[in-house]
Amino acid sequence: MTPKISLTGVGKTFPVRGGGEFTALSGIDLDVAEGEFLVVVGPSGCGKSTLLDLIGGLTRPTTGRIAIDGAEVTGPALDRAVVFQQYALFPWRTALRNVEFGLEAKGLRRRERAEIARDHLDLVGLSGFEDRYPHELSGGMKQRVAIARSLAYDPGVLLMDEPFAALDAQTRDSLQDELLGIWAKTGKTVVFITHGIDEAVYLGGRVAVLTSRPGRVKEVADIDLGSRDAREDVRSSPEFAAHRHRVWSLLKDEVQTAQRLTVPAPRKEAIHLG
Amino acid sequence: MAKYALRLIVLAYLAVLLIVPVGLIGWRTFEDGFGAFADALTTHSALHAFKVTLIVAGWAVVLNTLFGVLAALLLVRHRFPGKRLLSALIDLPLAVSPVVVGLALILVYGTFTPVGGWLEGRGIQIIFSTPGMVLATVFVCLPLVVRAIVPVLEELGDEQEQAARTLGAGGWQTFRRITLPGIRAALGYGIVLSLARALGEYGAVAVVSGRTVDQTQTLTLFVEERFENFDVHASYAAALALAAIAVVSLLATRLLRPKDGT
Structure with missing residues (x-):
């Protein structure tokens, strides 16, 4: 069966002011099955949002291929929807x-x-x-x-770019539960970007951890927590803690590497080129 | 005390510069009653000058609006080599004297230049005719629309435009339904500023028009020509009419501004 979304060897570089190039993403291979809830986590500046822009068709990959239902993505279309952080x-x-x-x-x-x-x-x-x-x-x-x-x-695919990052903790928790409810009801394929480990583990069926610059898929962790019921405190269960620790360990080194690299990524400006 | 002193200084400054001179024009205009004012503005020459001013200012505003929006989008939404040079060039008309602009246009489009001669051979006269006056006016108004829109476009960012694209809107639809409503107030302001500047332009138009009465005489040229010929009454009346148009258009922008402050 063809995956709903497939990324093969996807890389993205941006020209930098004063010459040279900045590699945001490199060699991304990722398949998302129909109806799956995939969360992408990574240290800040690792190209998470660029990844979503690429799948959304808002910018074109420098290398590799992105396909929805086997058809290559060439621009935005009504088979995908994007939810932005700033609404x-x-x-x-x-x-x-x-x-x-x-x-x-x-x-x-x-x-x-x-x-x-x-x-x-x-x-x-x-x-x-x-x-x-x-x-x-x-x-x-x-x-x-x-x-x-x-x-x-x-749309068949819902792409969400840190949609709850600007909200307070309580609103975020309730929206997470509602999103899971909507996902269960509508059966959409969801790709959800976040930098929050708790959010990733709570929402995701699988969690893809990206490395810091350039962004690559370090590992895709399966999260097996059963159905999230709002009446139960899933976040306090030992299974949740175990998954959380696993993702945290995967991320820890990357966050440290990211902090050592201090050159800011020219992401926002560079996107206008696409 | 300091508070009152500050008020007094500002008011006195405005009075000396603005209120007394404009007020005196109004007073002098209506010295002989409204009938004399109406008569002075309905002579053949005055009506013709009105017509020329409206044609020239109208074309200049239309051209400036189109170019201004395109240039602002280019400057804010795109990256290209020479962008800062372009941005500086757009401000040039603010620094160059309008008289110099007029002379420069004559050097390019005058009858005895290659370009002007070529156009004249095809029956198109630029200098001493309407196209030249429109060109001169467009030149002096060039930065007004661009500079009004650019900060608003920067402030808006492109997130809404991107959202519209993901929601199936094409380039033109995104511009018409997302970008344009976003810059509407600023665009209106830029257009009114251009209009006011175009109506009041004197120097550049004086050089390229040839100042032929009843042919290439705009309202500002009419004011000056009547004044020189000791027909001060027509001069005052036309001057007041110009000022009134400017005030009305400025008030219009206030009304055009949306009430919710977006």
């Missing part, structure tokens, strides 16, 4: 109209759009907030709107 909502549109955006591009009629958008706001627990503007919503609610917007046009 990236459109401030002049209401929550409902934000969720409708992808449906407009799909060419659906107004009534159909509104109906689907309402259903998805309901799915993320935001019924009754349809007419609020983003600046009237809390951070957690904004990210819920962004998730609803990404799910509304029914």
Whole structure:
């Protein structure tokens, strides 16, 4: 069976101001099965976000090949959705109209759009907030709107770039549980980027650990915690602690290496080239 | 005390520079009543000058808006060699005297130059005609739209644009539905500034237009020409009309600004 997402020998280098090159990712081989929840962790600046931009089609790999359902990725498309850390909502549109955006591009009629958008706001627990503007919503609610917007046009793949990093701990915990609920309900293939080990172990069916610059897949750890039930404190179980320790050990050396390298990665600027 | 002294200084400064001179123009204009004001502005020459000013300023604003948006997107969203040079070049018209701009245009497009001669052979006259005046006005207004948009584009970042792309919007759709609403207020401000500058432009237009009454005379040239010919009344009336248009367009930007502050 072909994997849902497959990366073969993927590398990405950016030109650096004043000549030379910066290698963000190198030799990434990774397969993600249909309906899988894969978490990618790595030290800061290891190219996690670049990896997600590549799968999302927002930038092109320098080497290697990325395929969705066997077809090569050449740009953004409606078979994938991206959830950004800073929400990236459109401030002049209401929550409902934000969720409708992808449906407009799909060419659906107004009534159909509104109906689907309402259903998805309901799915993320935001019924009754349809007419609020983003600046009237809390951070957690904004990210819920962004998730609803990404799910509304029914993509097979959900790409999430540290989506809960800007939220407070309680909101993060509850959104993690809701995300797992939505994942179980919709059966999407999820690639979730984070730098938090707890978050990675709690959410992931598998956790891919990246090395520091250049980013490579160090190891993919299977997480076997059964179903996460919000009523039980999974995070305090000894199994959780064991998985957590394993990922932590894999990451420890990489974080130290990353801290020794002090040249900042020109990621944000470099992306405009793509 | 210091508080009042500061207020007094600022008010006196504004009064000497702005309020008294403009106020006096208004007072002098209406000295002989509104009828005289209306008569002075409805002579054939005055109406023609209005028309020329509107045509020249209209074209200049349209061209500047298109170029300004494209140049701002290029400067903020792309990296290319020579970017800083381009950015500096865009500010050049602020530093160069408009008279120099006019002379430079004549050196390129005048009848006895290769370019001007070639165009004239095809029936296109640039200097002493509307195209030259539009060129001169576009040149002096060049930085206004670009400089109004660039900081806003930088502030917005490209995350929303990227999000729109992942949601299936193409390049044009992303611009129209994401970028444009984001820069709307700044763009409006830039357009009004350009309009005000274009309406008031004197030096460059004076050089390239040839100042032919009833042909290439704009409203600012009309003000000066009437003044020189001791027809101060027409001069004051036209000057007040120019000032009024500028004030109205500035007020219009206030109204255009969205109320939620985004």
